[in-house]
Amino acid sequence: MPRKKFSLLYSTIYDLVRKVPPGYVTTYGQIAQRVGCTARTVGFAMAALPHGSNVPWQRVINSQGKVSPRTDGDGNILQRNLLEIEGIQFDQKAQLNLDRYGWIFLK
């Protein structure tokens, strides 16, 4: 089982992402504000996430309501595909409605 091989900050971020239910999404900025860091750091944490983890990384998108393109490859295509499977629909601009799909973390 995945052990604590991540820093406390990363673990906190991942734990937060795990609370997002299927069919909903959250933004880097929301997580950043919740854990007390910047959006870049959250994105960096997602990039460091190993493939096959129990973290629904696909539910994390940018403030524009779109999937952020990665430098690595076409993982964003997969991400969008996974979200559509969960019932999230994108419009013609490849964006989704955060008012409807955005998840608000409970305090």
Next chain:
DNA sequence: TTGTTGACTCTGA
């Protein structure tokens, strides 16, 4: 400790 890099966000034009 310094410099580089990154799945971001905001603002101005």
Next chain:
DNA sequence: CTCAGAGCCAACA
């Protein structure tokens, strides 16, 4: 998809 520039924090060499 409007586009470009600056700010921001953490990981890594």
